[in-house]
Amino acid sequence: MADEVKVDKTLDVKGEICPNPDVRTMTTLEKMEKGQILEVLVDYPLSVERIPRNVENRKHKVLKVEQISGPEHRILIEAKANRE
Amino acid sequence: MNPLIFTGIAVGFAFGFALQRGRFCMNSAFRDIIVMKDLTLLKAVGVAILVAMIGFAVMDKTGVITISPVPFFWGALMVGGFVFGIGMVLAGGCASGITYRLGEGMIGAMMAVLGLTLVGLMTSKGILHPAVTALREATMITLADGSAPTLANLAGVPFWLMALIIAGVVLIVWAAVTKRNGESTETGEKVSVYQSVFKKGWGWKAAGIVIGVINIIAFYSSASAGRMYPLGICGGYWSTTNTLITGVNQMNWLSVTLLSTILGAFVAAKIAGEFKFRAPAPKTLVQTFFGGVIMGFGAAMGGGCNITHILSGVPQLALSSILGGAFLVFGCWFMAYFLFIRPMRNLD
Numbered sequence: 090m091a092d093e094v095k096v097d098k099t100l101d102v103k104g105e106i107c108p109n110p111d112v113r114t115m116t117t118l119e120k121m122e123k124g125q126i127l128e129v130l131v132d133y134p135l136s137v138e139r140i141p142r143n144v145e146n147r148k149h150k151v152l153k154v155e156q157i158s159g160p161e162h163r164i165l166i167e168a169k170a171n172r173e
Numbered sequence: 174m175n176p177l178i179f180t181g182i183a184v185g186f187a188f189g190f191a192l193q194r195g196r197f198c199m200n201s202a203f204r205d206i207i208v209m210k211d212l213t214l215l216k217a218v219g220v221a222i223l224v225a226m227i228g229f230a231v232m233d234k235t236g237v238i239t240i241s242p243v244p245f246f247w248g249a250l251m252v253g254g255f256v257f258g259i260g261m262v263l264a265g266g267c268a269s270g271i272t273y274r275l276g277e278g279m280i281g282a283m284m285a286v287l288g289l290t291l292v293g294l295m296t297s298k299g300i301l302h303p304a305v306t307a308l309r310e311a312t313m314i315t316l317a318d319g320s321a322p323t324l325a326n327l328a329g330v331p332f333w334l335m336a337l338i339i340a341g342v343v344l345i346v347w348a349a350v351t352k353r354n355g356e357s358t359e360t361g362e363k364v365s366v367y368q369s370v371f372k373k374g375w376g377w378k379a380a381g382i383v384i385g386v387i388n389i390i391a392f393y394s395s396a397s398a399g400r401m402y403p404l405g406i407c408g409g410y411w412s413t414t415n416t417l418i419t420g421v422n423q424m425n426w427l428s429v430t431l432l433s434t435i436l437g438a439f440v441a442a443k444i445a446g447e448f449k450f451r452a453p454a455p456k457t458l459v460q461t462f463f464g465g466v467i468m469g470f471g472a473a474m475g476g477g478c479n480i481t482h483i484l485s486g487v488p489q490l491a492l493s494s495i496l497g498g499a500f501l502v503f504g505c506w507f508m509a510y511f512l513f514i515r516p517m518r519n520l521d
Contacts, residue, residue: 104451106265106281106461107201111209112513134277134447135196138374143209160277160447 094152094165097125103132103161110136111143114166118149121168126152132160140164174422177398181430184391188404188430189276189437191387194370194445195380197221198270199479200261203505208513213377218483219347220381221388223340225403226488228389230336238392240332241401242321242491243476248312249305250497253475254482257468258504261479262512264288264464265457268406268478271465272431276438280452281461288465289472290410296473297411305474324490335490371444388484391430398426403485406431407472471504 100117102110110131118127131137137160141151144166152165191197195217202214232238243250261267264285266274271289274282295301316322325335364373375383392403409431412423442448452458472478475497477486482501486494 104280104453106279106453106457107198107270108204108208108513109265109453109457112517116517132449132451133279134374134445135198135201138196139209139211139213142213143211146210156446159449160442160451161449 094126096128096165097121099128099130101130102136103130105131105133107133107135108139111140114140114144114164115147118144118147118166118168123169125168127166127168129164129166130157131162131164134160137162137164174424175398175426177394178424178426178429180394180397181391181426182433184387184394184404185430185433186437186440188384188387188391189273189434189439190441191375191380191383191437192269192273192434193276193438193441193447195375195377195384197273197380197384199267199483200265200270200505203258203502204262204509204513207506208509208517217377217381217384219343220378221385221484222488223343224382224385225388225484226336226340226490228385229392229403229488230333230340232389232392233336234331234333238396239401240323240325240489242323242489243482243486243493243497244309244313244321245315245491245493245496246309246313246476247493247496249309250475250493251500252308253471253473254497254500255471255504255507257471257475257478258501258506259508260464260467260469260471260504261501262464262505262508264461264468268468268472268480269484272406272434273438276435276440276448277442278448278450280450281457284458284462285465285468286410288462288467289407289469290414290465291469292466293407293469293473294411294414296470297408298415301470301473308474309476322492324492324495327492332490336488339490371441372446384484388488392485395426395430400426402481403488404430405477405481405485406434407469407478407481409434471501475500 102113110133114129141154144151148169150167152167154164156162199218202218205211233240264271265281271282271285275286325332388403405427409427412425412428416423479501482494483498487498
């Protein structure tokens with residue numbers, strides 16, 4: 090994956106129950122520096138749909154949502170730390 | 174055993190399929206009003222209730238069904254609803270949510286179903302049952318003619334008329350609010366019908382309409398089999414388990430429908446490529462089991478889960494289901510505050 094961006098942090102929430110993948114994605118992003126890249130590994134279908142939607146609402150940027158296999162997805166997010 | 178209980182196979186299969194495709198879970202719907210400020214699933218629940226309300230009105234007017242509200246034992250409804258709401262946050266899903274995720278292969282949901290079945294049986298039939306009887310008897314209110322109160326009979330209006338008025342008013346207000354907020358309709362990339370039905374998650378409108386229509390058919394199917402009530406869930410787990418343990422056949426329309434619901438969700442997940450056995454951390458498994466335990470107690474105490482009360486009882490305008498449903502939402506918010514909102518606030 091040569092053209093891939095550098096991932097600063099990986100969050101593996103596979104198997105987790107609702108809404109832990111969402112909440113942990115949000116709390117992790119809040120702690121990251123502006124411009125850092127978070128990789129989320131998630132296999133809960135509702136969160137795969139919901140995380141990109143809610144992450145954008147909170148001013149972070151979704152770079153990529155890709156299916157790995159079956160319900161497993163990989164979401165790449167660029168953190169835009171809102172804090173001063 | 175009435176052979177018409179097997180019409181529940183078709184109803185349940187469609188219900189499970191729609192639950193999985195629509196990600197229809199009331200725990201997410203109510204919790205995300207305050208946690209994620211995301212109203213997508215709440216809108217799906219609203220549409221499903223409105224569609225069912227209109228369908229029940231027509232069936233009541235034509236005499237196909239008789240409106241059958243859950244009795245108004247207010248103390249048990251408040252306690253049961255609140256407790257159930259707390260439990261579903263811990264379990265990571267309401268009764269319909271954990272049922273469709275059982276079909277998706279999520280072990281966390283299986284643990285919740287185990288807890289719900291075990292303690293639900295203990296409460297509905299076993300050693301905890303005296304508490305249920307005592308609280309229900311102490312707080313039971315019936316109308317002069319012995320019937321359970323609904324918004325229709327309290328106002329002295331026929332059910333079908335009241336239901337159509339309420340559904341009409343809600344639709345008009347909803348349309349006005351949507352217009353004022355300038356909400357865009359659902360958009361997205363163009364996909365084939367096959368893709369949008371079998372591969373991608375359904376939008377809230379489609380999910381709400383389909384589940385509402387299934388509940389209308391469910392009421393007819395269930396009534397034909399001698400059970401005058403639309404969809405439910407928890408009672409199906411209990412009668413199935415009772416049959417397995419005692420060897421005495423206690424299968425009814427609801428248990429047949431429930432088993433078929435799990436199958437429908439499994440097939441939907443399989444086609445969409447979303448089926449896989451997967452488990453969270455052991456700590457979470459303990460939490461979901463405990464959540465299921467609390468849900469089981471709440472449902473048995475309050476006369477039903479979120480499907481019995483909110484999806485099936487509210488469209489019948491039952492005062493019991495409106496009260497129980499409201500306390501279920503309060504319980505959900507109470508627990509969500511401690512589990513998600515406070516930890517998210519403590520970041521800074």
